[in-house]
Amino acid sequence: MSVRHFLTLNDLNANELDELLDHASALKKEWRAGKVRDSLKNRVLAMIFEKSSTRTRVSFEAGMIQLGGAALFLSPRDTQLGRGEPIEDSARVISSMADAVMIRTFDHNTVRRFASVSKAPVINALTDDYHPCQLLADMQTYREHRGSIRGATVTWVGDGNNMCNSYINAAQQFGFHLRVACPKGYEPDAALMAEAGNYVSIVHDPLLAAKDSNLLVTDVWASMGQEDEQAERAKTFANYQINPALLAQADRDALFMHCLPAHRGEEISEDMLEHASSVVWDEAENRLHAQKALLEFLILGQMG
Numbered sequence: 001m002s003v004r005h006f007l008t009l010n011d012l013n014a015n016e017l018d019e020l021l022d023h024a025s026a027l028k029k030e031w032r033a034g035k036v037r038d039s040l041k042n043r044v045l046a047m048i049f050e051k052s053s054t055r056t057r058v059s060f061e062a063g064m065i066q067l068g069g070a071a072l073f074l075s076p077r078d079t080q081l082g083r084g085e086p087i088e089d090s091a092r093v094i095s096s097m098a099d100a101v102m103i104r105t106f107d108h109n110t111v112r113r114f115a116s117v118s119k120a121p122v123i124n125a126l127t128d129d130y131h132p133c134q135l136l137a138d139m140q141t142y143r144e145h146r147g148s149i150r151g152a153t154v155t156w157v158g159d160g161n162n163m164c165n166s167y168i169n170a171a172q173q174f175g176f177h178l179r180v181a182c183p184k185g186y187e188p189d190a191a192l193m194a195e196a197g198n199y200v201s202i203v204h205d206p207l208l209a210a211k212d213s214n215l216l217v218t219d220v221w222a223s224m225g226q227e228d229e230q231a232e233r234a235k236t237f238a239n240y241q242i243n244p245a246l247l248a249q250a251d252r253d254a255l256f257m258h259c260l261p262a263h264r265g266e267e268i269s270e271d272m273l274e275h276a277s278s279v280v281w282d283e284a285e286n287r288l289h290a291q292k293a294l295l296e297f298l299i300l301g302q303m304g
């Protein structure tokens, strides 16, 4: 069987995604009950980080250890990747020694190039274009709190960035409607929007976009690599804050999510993370459980 990768949510089909989330919730219960699981005993995950991370690093590293395996943290500062060794050469070597490779980088093409010659499954742990691992956690969290997301309305507030692009993929895979509320000029990728057809609409006014929505989601206004645009973006995005007033437009059972890290006073008001509708801490923890399910699926080639 040829090796499977997880570069976007579209690398799994809708059934596989459903099964994966079921398995993630089962793994969570098992882990909370203190059951020892060694499904990935002696397996190794190589983790290449070209951008900072707290949640992604801790969840992948802890996840591998909890399943009986190990994870190697590789920084471009200390490997030959940072000194210009071609991606494909690095991919051939690293994937001949590790059972899976996780990459967080800038250009999405880097993970594609790596995967094209990798003998081991490659996981996209965030690029400038996509953040599929976060969507697994978000979808698991919605399902655990509210059941199936099929047919729901989800409102994305803010930048049409990597997270937003992965929400567009999710709308198609999980069958919900996504409204994107963003300032003009910050819309998500046009080709991706076209492909998503009726699953996605742009509603520039955040109050209209939030109306009767079942889930409100946002992310930082300036992503990693856009630090020099921070001041300009703060002005442009000033009306695109999730706060209790915006949430009041949504369905009364609406949930609020944020992939974190959050900037209080910018994309969210000071009180949003602790708001009754907020599930951000469950969402963060579910990175661990969803990725353990993903690692088992990719490394063992089976679900559960």
Ligand code: CP
Pocket (backbone or CB within 6 Å): 052, 053, 054, 055, 056, 057, 126, 134, 259, 260, 261
């Ligand atoms: N949400 C997320 O990916 O967080 P980190 O940048 O801390 O990994």
Ligand code: NVA
Pocket (backbone or CB within 6 Å): 126, 161, 162, 163, 219, 220, 222, 223, 224, 259, 260, 261
């Ligand atoms: N859009 C953010 C997500 C961080 C997890 C970034 O790329 O920096």
